[in-house]
Amino acid sequence: MNTRARLPIGQLLGRNLRAFREDLYRRQRDAGITDIREAHLQVFGAIDWRGTRLTDLAARSNMTPPAMAELVDQLQETGYLERVVDPNDGRAKLVRPTRKGRRALTAALRAVEDIEREYASAIGAERFEGLIDALQALHERHATDGRAPASACRSRRTASSRRD
Amino acid sequence: MNTRARLPIGQLLGRNLRAFREDLYRRQRDAGITDIREAHLQVFGAIDWRGTRLTDLAARSNMTPPAMAELVDQLQETGYLERVVDPNDGRAKLVRPTRKGRRALTAALRAVEDIEREYASAIGAERFEGLIDALQALHERHATDGRAPASACRSRRTASSRRD
């Protein structure tokens, strides 16, 4: 029914991203986590189990420190995160999930896995594998591309260490 | 250099979408079109050469009529679009690109094609083909999926007629 003349890549990325985000958010709600908004999920996607500095969270999520601080503030008020001073650096604070936060975190990770599995079974594991692979290759091309950084206006961020 | 432990699909979609949008926007600026913002590009992506109704524009771009109206207002003020009464329906107006708008439109379409070609040559035509294919399949699954509409909260929109 739906051979609707190939959509351009921008539309495809956009629609699939929106669908993914809504799906993930819905799963969190179904899991009883109702006091967060969609934007908070990206904090969960960037934070390490044992704590992460605010600037790192911001860099990993492609946003500015103040923007990330606001999200963290809210998650702190609702009891998902806490801030502790970094023992190695008095300026820095480690943003760390609380017990409640760790529960939400594992729920989120599991939900993402579920979704990916669902996608794989929907379009075939092989095709899904290729999709991830191509997206990753494209992304790395952007990151390492010397020609035209594409995000010259957004240069600052170059995520340093991934989560462990 | 960059074997950084596979990113989850949400990150991949998000980063690639951002990169694409920035790239497209940059190309428009390079082509001398400097009086529009990124959000306006999606109007160009939804409009038909000979005019489209506001509600259709909104539906195709997944937004509400007032939101789309604002974008159209701005593009009208800057001379890219005009509103004419729909001859077939006195309530409706056709949003139609002006001469200036048609120039911008073709520039945008060309830019998208360029970007897609660049992507294809970056990761290989075959892989790129598979990427588009998988994204489209995934998207259609969401659209036609009876199980869990994923966007129940955003139901209204069901793009009727695609552009010609």
Next chain:
DNA sequence: CTCCGGTAGTTAGGTTGCCTAACGATTAGG
């Protein structure tokens, strides 16, 4: 030790990109 440039985080204030609710104008159907 002390000064000093750089980095971590926060505060204050602004902009963009949407949304909902309510309304007037127009059309279509019984």
Next chain:
DNA sequence: CCTAATCGTTAGGCAACCTAACTACCGGAG
């Protein structure tokens, strides 16, 4: 011709970011 639905607009609001400017702390050079 009256009513219900639809097209567009107005008014008002809010989330999710941003930039600029500040304080607090680090780490190295003199």
